[in-house]
Structures are given as structure tokens and as C-alpha cells.
Amino acid sequence: MSDEKTFTFRNRWFTLSVGILVVIALLAALVGFVWVPQAHARSVAASLWEAICRAAGAPAPFQTAGLPAEQQQYPSSVIVNAQMMSVAGEGSVGHGATLAMACTMCHGARGTSPAGTPHLAGQPASATYKQLRDYASGHRVSAIMQPMVANMSDQDMRDLAAYYASLERERIVDIAPSDEQTPRLVRNGDPMRNVGACSSCHSPHAVRPATPVLEGLSGTYLRDQMHAFREGRRTNDINRQMRNAVHKLSDDEIETLAKYYAGR
Amino acid sequence: MLNNDTRRLVLAHFWIAFAAFFVALLLGEWQMYIRSPLRDWIGNPELYYRAVTAHGSAMGYVFPTLVAMGFGYAIVELALKQSLVGKRWAWIGFFLVVLGTVTAMVPVSMGLATVLYTFYPPLIGNAFYYIGVVLVVVGSWIWVALMSVNLRVWKRAHPGEAVPLPMFANLAGAYLWAWTSLGAAIEILFMILPVALGFKSTIDAGLARVFFSWTLHAIVYFWLMPAYIAFYTLVPRAIGGRLYSDKMARISFILFLVFSMPIGVHHLFQDPQVGSGVKFLHAVFTGMVSIPTLLTIFTITASVEIAGRLRGGKGAFGWVKALPWQNPMMLAVAFSFILLGFGGAGGLINMSYQLDFAVHNTQWITGHFHLIFGGAIVIMYFALAYDLWPHLTGKQLASGRLMRTQLWLWFVGMIVLTFPWHVVGILGMPRRMAYFDYSNPEIAPQAITVIITFIGGLMLVVSGLLFLLVLLRGHRSVRITLPEFRFSQAAHHEGRLPAALNSYALWLALMIGLSVVNYGYPISQLIALKQTSVPAVPVGSQP
Numbered sequence: 001m002s003d004e005k006t007f008t009f010r011n012r013w014f015t016l017s018v019g020i021l022v023v024i025a026l027l028a029a030l031v032g033f034v035w036v037p038q039a040h041a042r043s044v045a046a047s048l049w050e051a052i053c054r055a056a057g058a059p060a061p062f063q064t065a066g067l068p069a070e071q072q073q074y075p076s077s078v079i080v081n082a083q084m085m086s087v088a089g090e091g092s093v094g095h096g097a098t099l100a101m102a103c104t105m106c107h108g109a110r111g112t113s114p115a116g117t118p119h120l121a122g123q124p125a126s127a128t129y130k131q132l133r134d135y136a137s138g139h140r141v142s143a144i145m146q147p148m149v150a151n152m153s154d155q156d157m158r159d160l161a162a163y164y165a166s167l168e169r170e171r172i173v174d175i176a177p178s179d180e181q182t183p184r185l186v187r188n189g190d191p192m193r194n195v196g197a198c199s200s201c202h203s204p205h206a207v208r209p210a211t212p213v214l215e216g217l218s219g220t221y222l223r224d225q226m227h228a229f230r231e232g233r234r235t236n237d238i239n240r241q242m243r244n245a246v247h248k249l250s251d252d253e254i255e256t257l258a259k260y261y262a263g264r
Numbered sequence: 265m266l267n268n269d270t271r272r273l274v275l276a277h278f279w280i281a282f283a284a285f286f287v288a289l290l291l292g293e294w295q296m297y298i299r300s301p302l303r304d305w306i307g308n309p310e311l312y313y314r315a316v317t318a319h320g321s322a323m324g325y326v327f328p329t330l331v332a333m334g335f336g337y338a339i340v341e342l343a344l345k346q347s348l349v350g351k352r353w354a355w356i357g358f359f360l361v362v363l364g365t366v367t368a369m370v371p372v373s374m375g376l377a378t379v380l381y382t383f384y385p386p387l388i389g390n391a392f393y394y395i396g397v398v399l400v401v402v403g404s405w406i407w408v409a410l411m412s413v414n415l416r417v418w419k420r421a422h423p424g425e426a427v428p429l430p431m432f433a434n435l436a437g438a439y440l441w442a443w444t445s446l447g448a449a450i451e452i453l454f455m456i457l458p459v460a461l462g463f464k465s466t467i468d469a470g471l472a473r474v475f476f477s478w479t480l481h482a483i484v485y486f487w488l489m490p491a492y493i494a495f496y497t498l499v500p501r502a503i504g505g506r507l508y509s510d511k512m513a514r515i516s517f518i519l520f521l522v523f524s525m526p527i528g529v530h531h532l533f534q535d536p537q538v539g540s541g542v543k544f545l546h547a548v549f550t551g552m553v554s555i556p557t558l559l560t561i562f563t564i565t566a567s568v569e570i571a572g573r574l575r576g577g578k579g580a581f582g583w584v585k586a587l588p589w590q591n592p593m594m595l596a597v598a599f600s601f602i603l604l605g606f607g608g609a610g611g612l613i614n615m616s617y618q619l620d621f622a623v624h625n626t627q628w629i630t631g632h633f634h635l636i637f638g639g640a641i642v643i644m645y646f647a648l649a650y651d652l653w654p655h656l657t658g659k660q661l662a663s664g665r666l667m668r669t670q671l672w673l674w675f676v677g678m679i680v681l682t683f684p685w686h687v688v689g690i691l692g693m694p695r696r697m698a699y700f701d702y703s704n705p706e707i708a709p710q711a712i713t714v715i716i717t718f719i720g721g722l723m724l725v726v727s728g729l730l731f732l733l734v735l736l737r738g739h740r741s742v743r744i745t746l747p748e749f750r751f752s753q754a755a756h757h758e759g760r761l762p763a764a765l766n767s768y769a770l771w772l773a774l775m776i777g778l779s780v781v782n783y784g785y786p787i788s789q790l791i792a793l794k795q796t797s798v799p800a801v802p803v804g805s806q807p
Contacts, residue, residue: 057539
């Protein structure tokens with residue numbers, strides 16, 4: 001017995017035990033690292049390699065390389081907080097109404113227009129104000145808006161925003177009200193893709209500073225802005241909130257969201 | 265036959281083990297009491313967690329380690345029939361374990377190391393707690409080395425002979441312990457102690473937990489080894505039967521050696537730092553452990569059946585009635601198997617990646633490991649102590665009735681303790697709660713289960729007390745001339761034993777190889793990952 005060698009392929013105990021273990025380990029690894037991740041990849045539209053890396057526990061970078069680097073150090077020069085807008089007095093609404101004469105061509109006589117521009121009536125003052133500031137500072141790019149705000153003072157922008165916040169949104173007649181169900185992305189988002197629910201910020205009930213109300217906004221405008229965020233053409237969202245939210249959305253999903261909000 | 269000084273050595277191990285066990289048992293019951301509706305809340309959760317830390321450290325590290333060590337020394341003399349080599353080293357190992365226990369328990373009782381026995385980084389307690397645990401482990405490493413040396417001495421004197429089964433199994437336990445204790449040792453020495461001693465202020469908690477999982481599961485199989493050795497080498501002899509198969513026994517022990525290591529990540533199923541593929545791999549190998557377990561249940565049941573038929577039992581079930589139910593060893597193995605059955609079934613649920621989501625960190629888990637360790641394993645520790653005691657004291661151990669009462673109480677008490685835990689675990693009661701608000705209408709219906717577990721605990725305390733009483737009476741009993749100590753005989757005289765079943769090289773290679781396959785990637789990836797350390801949370805200092 002003592003001359004019997006264990007570590008040789010002629011010993012059945014050696015070949016069998018090593019062989020069986022290798023087969024079990026390989027099968028388990030195939031299931032754990034390839035088969036299940038493959039099924040997982042299909043459900044979240046990730047690549048197989050991404051799914052395998054995830055199964056192995058190798059963390060993926062949080063943003064995909066598709067997003068361009070920040071043009072500016074900060075996405076906006078506005079400091080957004082709950083107290084950013086003081087309560088506007090009557091006077092400033094009146095002053096804002098005067099300034100708003102320059103806006104009527106595109107945004108409608110009372111802040112609602114079928115021209116494909118965003119409605120300003122009923123938007124929170126902080127949202128309108130932030131966008132005006134971002135146009136002025138170049139954080140948001142628009143050949144039309146930038147000259148419009150070039151000569152406005154900070155107080156002008158606050159007054160204008162307060163004026164539009166005081167108006168009520170009118171319904172555009174030729175857009176049929178949406179009868180479809182609330183999309184899942186609006187209600188729940190998609191946690192597996194790290195997409196938050198739209199309604200957690202954009203809801204008339206969730207009063208968030210500098211967050212626009214999307215209900216009834218032009219579908220064209222919404223679609224264009226989501227594409228701009230996704231492709232990195234628009235970068236004035238603080239902490240990349242919007243870019244992170246939409247960068248995994250497909251064209252179809254963007255279309256559904258734009259239609260849903262436009263019809264409300 | 266045991267030499268006199270080996271007797272003293274083994275008795276010292278056993279007595280310290282049982283003393284630690286009894287103190288920890290009282291602490292456990294105190295925890296059951298103060299959080300039950302039977303009394304007002306003590307007002308300070310820290311005291312509760314301090315007791316949990318002491319209970320877990322004593323029950324998990326000190327008690328089973330000392331039992332395995334003492335039993336191992338006895339096996340060397342009883343099975344190899346040679347006197348123990350390195351007695352001085354054995355005493356050094358023993359004193360290291362005792363010193364380590366005291367060193368660890370002082371800061372725990374002062375409330376300076378309330379980190380629970382699983383350490384839970386980034387919690388950082390007093391450095392002496394960890395130093396104490398390291399001393400216990402180092403003491404046990406001396407035992408591992410001595411086991412290996414003694415076998416080598418025997419092999420030199422008996423070239424070509426088959427290693428007796430008790431020693432073969434004993435060495436499997438020793439090697440398993442040496443390899444699995446590395447994980448916690450690395451965690452303490454390289455990650456926790458530098459922080460506890462003040463050289464660092466941050467710790468990579470995720471990596472530390474992975475290292476701990478390296479130890480956390482196989483340590484259970486180290487605890488299990490003395491019980492399994494008793495199954496195979498004491499039970500058949502004690503009840504007048506034969507061991508069904510010696511080879512099957514060896515295969516079970518080497519399978520434990522190979523499969524109990526690369527599976528610890530199933531303790532981290534809900535941890536984000538380990539990938540799901542790695543978790544799946546570990547789940548598969550966890551499932552493989554059921555093979556040596558089922559082999560053992562088959563072999564021991566077959567061995568017991570042999571005893572029943574030798575005693576005149578007939579028919580499909582008649583042999584069960586013919587078994588010597590008056591024999592404490594018979595009762596112990598039956599109880600142990602029942603508890604192992606329930607605990608094992610629960611374990612299969614825990615190791616299933618998806619099912620674990622429902623029970624992770626609930627009272628279900630507490631129920632599971634109390635059934636396995638406190639039930640199946642500890643009840644065999646009792647039985648092997650009863651079996652060895654006359655050979656250690658040279659005196660008769662006559663209180664058969666008391667022993668049976670003790671075993672019955674432990675068995676019933678363990679069921680009364682753990683079954684309600686399983687139920688409320690499924691209902692979602694978290695484990696390690698110092699306090700329940702019974703005035704909350706959601707929680708009020710579960711109050712009764714906490715009272716039931718308290719009653720179960722009370723039965724265990726009484727049983728523990730009886731156990732110590734039986735052993736103490738054994739010391740004061742009449743001196744007898746002892747028959748030679750025998751281990752079980754196999755039913756068939758085994759012919760030639762394959763070299764693979766008489767040595768460990770192949771199985772140790774597979775154990776290490778599988779550990780590298782299953783742990784290599786997650787550990788190296790976590791080490792390479794930057795910015796994963798979090799600020800340590802000191803325990804016991806004033807904020």
C-alpha cells in the first residue's frame with residue numbers, strides 16, 4: 001500500500017476526484033457566470049460582457065462613456081435650494097408681466113402656446129428662473145434664448161419667473177387628453193437600470209425647487225430635451241440627474257414618455 | 265489506555281470547555297428573559313449585545329475548540345495506542361486558549377468590545393478582545409501541529425498500515441481548522457487590529473467580511489468533527505453494533521474536508537460587494553456538503569440497524585424497538601439525527617440563493633444554527649463526555665437515569681427554543697433584537713413566541729446543570745478497573761485500503777485548490793478596488 005502513488009493519472013481515486021470536482025466547478029461557473037447573466041442581460045438590455053462582469057462582482061463605471069465630458073466645471077451657476085425664490089410681491093409680478101411682452105411671440109400671450117415651445121404658465125418660479133440664469137451664463141445653449149436674456153438683470157429674471165408662476169396653464173385644444181395608463185417608468189422607474197421614477201420629482205404634488213411641471217408640455221419639446229440629455233447636448237442638470245435618468249432609455253421609451261406628458 | 269498526565273490534560277480541556285459552555289448558556293437564557301414580555305425592558309441595549317458577544321464568543325470559539333482539542337489528545341492515545349508526543353506543547357496550547365479566553369472576555373464584560381462574535385467591521389472594539397481571539401486560535405494551531413506530529417510518529421512505527429479511523433477523522437478536523445481559521449486570522453491581524461490599535465482609522469468592511477466568511481462556514485464543520493467522530497467510532501460500539509462501513513466513513517470525512525471550505529460566501533448572499541456569479545458558485549458547493557451528511561446518516565443508521573438486529577429485532581421496524589434505548593449514547597444519536605434533520609432542511613433553504621432572501625438575518629437563522637450546533641453537535645459532545653469520563657477519571661459513571669433525563673431535556677428544550685424562532689423568522693422577526701415593543705399591535709401576537717423560547721432556554725439551563733452534575737458525581741464515584749477502551753469495529757473486515765483513503769495530500773490539495781478557485785477572484789478584486797474603506801466605528805468609547 002505504501003508504494004501506491006496517489007498523484008498519478010493511473011490512480012482512479014486521483015483522476016475521479018479531480019475530474020468530478022473540475023466538472024462540478026465548470027458547470028457551476030457556466031451557470032453562474034454565463035447562463036444566468038445572459039438571461040439577465042436580455043431583461044435589462046445590457047451587453048453580455050457587462051452582465052458577466054456584474055456576476056463576477058466587478059463594478060461597472062456609473063456613467064457610460066457615451067456622455068461627453070463636462071464643458072463647464074459646474075452644470076449651472078444657480079444654487080438650487082428650497083429658499084432660492086423669495087415670496088414675490090405684487091409689484092414684481094407686474095414688472096414680470098411687462099417684461100413678458102417680449103416672450104409672447106413664442107410662448108403665447110399668457111404663457112401657453114401650441115408652437116412647440118415649453119409652457120411657462122403655472123411653472124414653479126424657481127424652474128423658470130434657473131433656466132433663464134443658465135441661458136445667460138451659457139450653461140444651457142440656445143441661439144434664440146441666449147440673446148433674449150443677455151440684457152436681463154437677476155431681478156428681471158426673478159420677476160419674469162414670478163409672473164409666469166402666477167398664471168394658470170391653459171389646455172391646448174387640439175391635443176387629445178391621454179387615455180393610456182401611466183407608463184411604468186413614470187410610476188416606478190426601472191431600478192434594474194438605475195432609472196428613478198419620473199413622478200418622484202416631476203409631479204404637481206412633489207414640490208421640488210427648480211423642477212418643471214411636465215403635464216401638458218409640448219411632446220416635440222419633451223422628446224427633444226430627453227434626446228439632448230441622453231446625447232449630452234444639454235448639461236445644465238445638477239448632479240447629472242436628468243442625464244443619468246435618461247441615458248439608458250430607448251427611443252421608444254422616450255416617445256412614450258413624451259406622448260404621455262403631452263396628453264395630460 | 266490513557267496515561268495519567270494525558271488524562272489530566274484532557275480533563276483540563278473538557279472542564280474549561282464545559283465551564284465556558286455553562287456560563288454562555290446562562291447568558292443566552294438571560295437574553296431570552298430580558299427581551300421577553302415577562303419583565304420590563306432593562307433600558308440599555310448595550311447590555312444585551314454585550315451578553316450576545318460573550319455568549320457567541322464562548323460557544324463558538326472556546327467551547328468547541330477545547331472539546332475538539334481534548335478529544336483529539338485522547339484519540340491519539342486511545343486509537344494509536346502510543347503515548348502522546350509533545351505534552352509540554354499541548355499544555356502551552358491549552359494555556360494560550362485559556363489566556364486568550366480571559367483576555368477577550370475582560371473587555372467584553374467591560375462593554376469595550378460589544379462587536380458580537382462575528383466582529384462586524386466597521387465596528388471596532390478594544391484591541392484586547394481580538395488579541396484574545398488570536399491567542400485562542402494560536403493555541404489551537406499548536407494542537408493541529410501536535411496531531412500531525414503524532415500521526416507521523418505512528419506512521420514511522422507502523423509503515424504501510426491503515427491509520428485507525430478515529431485518528432484519520434481527527435486529522436481531517438485538524439487540517440480543516442488550520443486552513444479555515446486563516447480567514448479570520450487574516451481579517452483580525454491585517455485589517456481589524458491595525459485599526460483597533462490606532463494605526464488606521466478606516467477599514468474595508470466588505471473585504472473583511474469576505475475573509476470572515478472564509479472561516480465562518482467551515483468552522484461549523486470543525487465543531488461538527490468531534491460529533492461525527494463519535495457517530496462513527498463510538499456509537500456502534502456503545503450500543504453493541506458494528507460500523508457498517510469503514511471506507512464510507514473515510515470518504516465522508518474527506519468530503520467534508522474538500523467541500524466545507526469553498527462555500528462561505530453563502531453567508532454574504534445579501535452583501536453587495538460579492539458578485540452574484542460567485543454567490544452561485546458557493547451555493548452549488550454548499551449543496552455538495554449534503555453528500556457527506558447523507559452518507560453519514562445512511563452509514564450510521566445502517567450501523568444502528570446492525571445493533572438492533574444483533575439484539576434480536578425482526579422485520580422492517582422491529583429492530584428500532586430492540587435498540588438499547590436505556591443507553592445514553594443511543595438516545596444521543598437519535599436526538600442528534602432528528603435535530604440534524606430539521607436543522608439540515610433549514611440549511612438547504614438558507615443556501616438557496618433566492619429562498620435566502622426571505623429568511624436572511626431573521627430569527628430563522630438563529631433557529632437554524634442553534635439546531636445544528638446547539639442541538640445535533642452539542643448533544644454528541646455530552647454523549648462523548650459520558651463515554652470518555654470513566655477513562656479520564658478512572659471512576660464509574662453510574663447515573664444513567666440522570667444522563668437520560670439530561671439528554672431528553674436538552675432535546676425537548678432545543679426544539680421548544682428553536683421551532684418558534686423558525687416560525688417568527690418566516691414572519692420577518694429580525695435576529696439580534698435587544699428589545700421588542702410588545703405594545704405595538706403588529707408585534708403583540710408574536711410576544712407568546714418569545715415566552716416559549718424563554719421556556720425552551722430554561723429547559724436547556726436545567727439540562728446543562730444536570731450535565732455538570734453527572735460529570736462532578738463521576739469524580740466522586742467508586743474507582744473501578746477499566747476495560748480497555750475500544751472504538752467501533754467495522755462490520756466487514758476491510759481488505760486493502762486505497763492509499764487515497766489513508767492519507768490527506770490529495771484532499772488537502774483539492775481543498776486548497778477549490779478555495780483558490782472560489783475565493784481567489786472576489787478577494788483579489790476587492791483588494792485591488794480603490795476607495796472601499798469606510799471610517800471605523802469605535803465601540804465602547806464615549807461619543
